[in-house]
Amino acid sequence: MSDRLDPTLALASGPPEESRRVPTVLAGLALLFMAVFLFGVFPFNHPSVLVAAIGLLASAAVLADRPSGDAMSGSRLGKSLVFGGLALGLLALLGLWRIVPDWILLTVSTGAVCAGTIILARARYGSGPAGIRNHGVYNTPMLRRGGAAWIAAVVLTGFYVLLYWFPQSLEGLIRTMDPVSYTIRGAAADQWFMYGTLYSLAVLVMGIRALYRYRHDRYQRWRTVSVILAQGVLAYLIPQILVAFNEPEFYFSYFWPLKPEYLWPGDFGNGWIWDHPGRLGRFMVIWGAVMAFVAVPILTYFFGKRWYCSWVCGCGCLAETAGDPYRHLADSSVRSWQIERWMIHGVLVLVTIGTVVLWVNSAMEGGLLGSFSGGFARVYGFVFGSVWAGVIGVGFYPLMGARVWCRFGCPQAAILGLIQRFFSRFRITTNGGQCISCGNCTTYCEMGIDVRWYAQRGQNIVRASCVGCGMCASVCPRGVLKLENSKQEGRFNGPVLITSDEVDVMAEDWAASVSWK
Amino acid sequence: MHVVIVGNGITGVTAARFVRKHSDHRITIISGESDFHYARTALMYIYMGDMRYEDTKPYADDFWTRNRINLVRGYASRVDADSREVHLASGEVVRYDRLLLATGSRPNRFGWQGEHALGVQGLYGLEDLAEMENATRDIDSAVVVGGGLVGVEMAEMLSSGGIPVTFLVREEHYMDYLLSTQESELVEAAIRAHGVRLELEAELDLVETDSAGRASGVLLKDGRRMPAQFIGLAVGVRPNTDLASTSGLDTGRGILIDSAFMTSAEGVFAAGDCAEFRSPVAGRKAVEQLWYTGRSHGRQVAAGLLGAPADYAPPLFFNSAKFFDLEYQTYGVVEPVPADGQADRVFSDGARLIRIVYREGDGAVVGVNALGVRLRQNVWSHWIRTGESLDAVLRDFDRSLFDPEFSTRLEVAV
Numbered sequence: 001m002s003d004r005l006d007p008t009l010a011l012a013s014g015p016p017e018e019s020r021r022v023p024t025v026l027a028g029l030a031l032l033f034m035a036v037f038l039f040g041v042f043p044f045n046h047p048s049v050l051v052a053a054i055g056l057l058a059s060a061a062v063l064a065d066r067p068s069g070d071a072m073s074g075s076r077l078g079k080s081l082v083f084g085g086l087a088l089g090l091l092a093l094l095g096l097w098r099i100v101p102d103w104i105l106l107t108v109s110t111g112a113v114c115a116g117t118i119i120l121a122r123a124r125y126g127s128g129p130a131g132i133r134n135h136g137v138y139n140t141p142m143l144r145r146g147g148a149a150w151i152a153a154v155v156l157t158g159f160y161v162l163l164y165w166f167p168q169s170l171e172g173l174i175r176t177m178d179p180v181s182y183t184i185r186g187a188a189a190d191q192w193f194m195y196g197t198l199y200s201l202a203v204l205v206m207g208i209r210a211l212y213r214y215r216h217d218r219y220q221r222w223r224t225v226s227v228i229l230a231q232g233v234l235a236y237l238i239p240q241i242l243v244a245f246n247e248p249e250f251y252f253s254y255f256w257p258l259k260p261e262y263l264w265p266g267d268f269g270n271g272w273i274w275d276h277p278g279r280l281g282r283f284m285v286i287w288g289a290v291m292a293f294v295a296v297p298i299l300t301y302f303f304g305k306r307w308y309c310s311w312v313c314g315c316g317c318l319a320e321t322a323g324d325p326y327r328h329l330a331d332s333s334v335r336s337w338q339i340e341r342w343m344i345h346g347v348l349v350l351v352t353i354g355t356v357v358l359w360v361n362s363a364m365e366g367g368l369l370g371s372f373s374g375g376f377a378r379v380y381g382f383v384f385g386s387v388w389a390g391v392i393g394v395g396f397y398p399l400m401g402a403r404v405w406c407r408f409g410c411p412q413a414a415i416l417g418l419i420q421r422f423f424s425r426f427r428i429t430t431n432g433g434q435c436i437s438c439g440n441c442t443t444y445c446e447m448g449i450d451v452r453w454y455a456q457r458g459q460n461i462v463r464a465s466c467v468g469c470g471m472c473a474s475v476c477p478r479g480v481l482k483l484e485n486s487k488q489e490g491r492f493n494g495p496v497l498i499t500s501d502e503v504d505v506m507a508e509d510w511a512a513s514v515s516w517k
Numbered sequence: 518m519h520v521v522i523v524g525n526g527i528t529g530v531t532a533a534r535f536v537r538k539h540s541d542h543r544i545t546i547i548s549g550e551s552d553f554h555y556a557r558t559a560l561m562y563i564y565m566g567d568m569r570y571e572d573t574k575p576y577a578d579d580f581w582t583r584n585r586i587n588l589v590r591g592y593a594s595r596v597d598a599d600s601r602e603v604h605l606a607s608g609e610v611v612r613y614d615r616l617l618l619a620t621g622s623r624p625n626r627f628g629w630q631g632e633h634a635l636g637v638q639g640l641y642g643l644e645d646l647a648e649m650e651n652a653t654r655d656i657d658s659a660v661v662v663g664g665g666l667v668g669v670e671m672a673e674m675l676s677s678g679g680i681p682v683t684f685l686v687r688e689e690h691y692m693d694y695l696l697s698t699q700e701s702e703l704v705e706a707a708i709r710a711h712g713v714r715l716e717l718e719a720e721l722d723l724v725e726t727d728s729a730g731r732a733s734g735v736l737l738k739d740g741r742r743m744p745a746q747f748i749g750l751a752v753g754v755r756p757n758t759d760l761a762s763t764s765g766l767d768t769g770r771g772i773l774i775d776s777a778f779m780t781s782a783e784g785v786f787a788a789g790d791c792a793e794f795r796s797p798v799a800g801r802k803a804v805e806q807l808w809y810t811g812r813s814h815g816r817q818v819a820a821g822l823l824g825a826p827a828d829y830a831p832p833l834f835f836n837s838a839k840f841f842d843l844e845y846q847t848y849g850v851v852e853p854v855p856a857d858g859q860a861d862r863v864f865s866d867g868a869r870l871i872r873i874v875y876r877e878g879d880g881a882v883v884g885v886n887a888l889g890v891r892l893r894q895n896v897w898s899h900w901i902r903t904g905e906s907l908d909a910v911l912r913d914f915d916r917s918l919f920d921p922e923f924s925t926r927l928e929v930a931v
Binding site (some may be wrong): 128129130131132134135136137138139140216217218219221222333334429431432433434436437438439440442443452453456470473474477478479482483484 | 898
């Protein structure tokens, strides 16, 4: 018994890989389509090809999160739709676009991929017993930083590079959004409308998947409904409808510091919303200011940062839906926590300085920055809004999880986090000495919080970065964790299992002192 | 002062942490199983692909150096209590001043014919896991024997991999030595919902093997035959006493210890799964083999390792499990059928269940079982310890709920 092969090493090589080559092949095809689209000449640069690439990627991701062993019965229709949608992209490539209008091709192929994804999710998670199904995650290349994941990251990042720096290459794709754009906002589509449409669609489709996947958990269900609506209504329909009414494209779910221009002094950026004709512009500026400086502290005091980060925010909406399969990829080492704190608070300091500089500059009528005034604002918006949040935030989903931006770069998360850490009723309560140290919570924390470190000490989790997605409580096989908003007293309960010789001795004091709800 | 601990499971590691917390003693942990402490409770998640081995380590690898806990990889083969030395299989000798044996346990085998065939095994440690991964590759069907917690875990592991599983339980109902019939039936439904073929009152007679010495099926005592290329044995565990007995320590079922965890040899303690109390605390077993009791032992044996042996004072009994998707918690003393002078109240909506056991005279609660409902340990410990009355408990029941926000509440009518 003692002279056996080191089992630790045997296990480190991973469990047997089942036939999961399909996602890898699909992701590879996506890369190929992307390359064809990028470097292809007419007619190979047809937008359907790009949609097909993105669809391939989505279907690779959907196929990849198959819980091992689950029968795929009833999912044939789903698969057919997904592949049918992709085939349409191919047909478009082969000249179908000459016969059928672009927008029909695109609507049908996108629609087929979306419908197929939903049908697959329903077959996978919507039938049979409900419960947490993370089986096979680490046997799947797409989900464990295998070849497919790297390809997916390249394709996604490539898409963002095109979107930000070479939007003209997406012209065909943008034009096909015209019918939708004219319907909603009465104007031709631009690259951001195209992006917003795809983004909201991803949140909707993968949100429906999440609803099936977590159907046993009412917290997850309500939260998922919230993110679908927040993205679809607050961050998509309302801003576009405002455009239709000749009002500023205003997002009620963003404010300073994520949308610094909402507070910008009048002479920077694209004019000041305040100066917009009519009363709506003034309402928007007041709304933004009230949200940023009054609502944020109050709501965060009562509910923690989750009211925003995992219920409302657009980045959170995508992370909680399209990013759901990648939660376990967040690094939970102490080192990444250190990097995270320096970066996110560094960003907050920069943003605050930037804002102050611009206001002072404005008060001095440009005397501080001179001709650089407008450039400063644009660089600021571009670096933080676009490059960070998009390219790295979403492009790295398959490699570092869906919350890279939220952990390391978001100034709004930094503010909410500071309030949550020091001035909030929110905490994740640990249920006495029930933790069995298994590590599901830490593994599936998308923010890379080592939840188990606290839970196994019997300590409540009060961390600035926690977005309150509730997944630790969902995956815990012993029901050890509970998200709570309760009185601040007893919030930092100390490591019970460490400092006290006996958890129940502590329990006496606790039960006697706590005032229930 | 050099404290040496044999075994890096939850007992050994907890003891080491408490010794470090309260002293500057040199601490060495010897383990033959793994370089670092990992959560045995998570073995099933490695198999199912929910986690990697490295995710099951509760402490980062540098935790041990930072806390000056020396880790030695090797099997202890003999203890020389007179010269205070541990001899490793490699020939290495480790001197100690105080020694803790936390050698754990291993799966039971009851002398069935064919029980050592290829593909027949229990599940306790990493070696078992690696073996199971190999043995269950490309098989058509599997059998799990034994109606306890590990049996359900093995059934879940196998069925998650798409392997048809037959689960043989000797008792009339699953775990009927702990659960009421109604509770057992809920658990049985949860198991069957996952397509596991649960056979109650089914006892293994022998394991059939093929010409290559591989398991090919089982024969039950009632004469039924079932083909299976993997047979999981989950019929309890027994203490690892080899090291203690070859070293001349007193052993019975386990390594015999007094109420302060001291073995028959001076300066040598034993705790956790491997230990057997000569005179157990009232209401507790002589051999306690739960993960939670292992942690509790580890915390309390640390006093002895620090030079101030203290009698074992177990916390209020509690345990938890998950039967596929159905969570289970128990606090206090809950018998399948209330003992004389006790009664129980059951609240169930068909999918979840709460059973509160109380004294008939004064109505004081003595224990609770929960299936599909999460309860606060602190609140229930307090209620049971102080003998809160059933009426008061039912009135305040919501205070003890630990279910996630927005959960529907199980009605407990007063």
